[in-house]
Amino acid sequence: MEFKKCERCGCFYLSETAVCENCMPKDNFELSKLRNYFDNENYSNTIDHIAVDTGISVKNLNRYLENEEFSKIYNKLNISNNL
Numbered sequence: 001m002e003f004k005k006c007e008r009c010g011c012f013y014l015s016e017t018a019v020c021e022n023c024m025p026k027d028n029f030e031l032s033k034l035r036n037y038f039d040n041e042n043y044s045n046t047i048d049h050i051a052v053d054t055g056i057s058v059k060n061l062n063r064y065l066e067n068e069e070f071s072k073i074y075n076k077l078n079i080s081n082n083l
């Protein structure tokens with residue numbers, strides 16, 4: 001195990017997970033929200049719209065969507081960096 005920087009709050013912690021212990025419940029909450037959201041056939045196909053619909057930040061969405069379980073959905077999304 002090694003020190004990692006939490007993806008959510010930026011604190012350092014010792015674990016194999018992507019976020020610290022404090023942020024884990026928030027991650028889990030948002031992940032279940034996201035799963036429910038994608039259960040709906042009419043989900044938006046851009047990260048920006050999904051962020052608005054779910055209230056999850058774009059930064060966190062990008063992180064969640066890298067998960068294997070969302071790979072099929074991720075491939076269908078309109079990923080563009082038109083900043």
Ligand SMILES: [Zn+2]
Nearest residue numbers: 006009020023
């Ligand atoms: Zn944290």
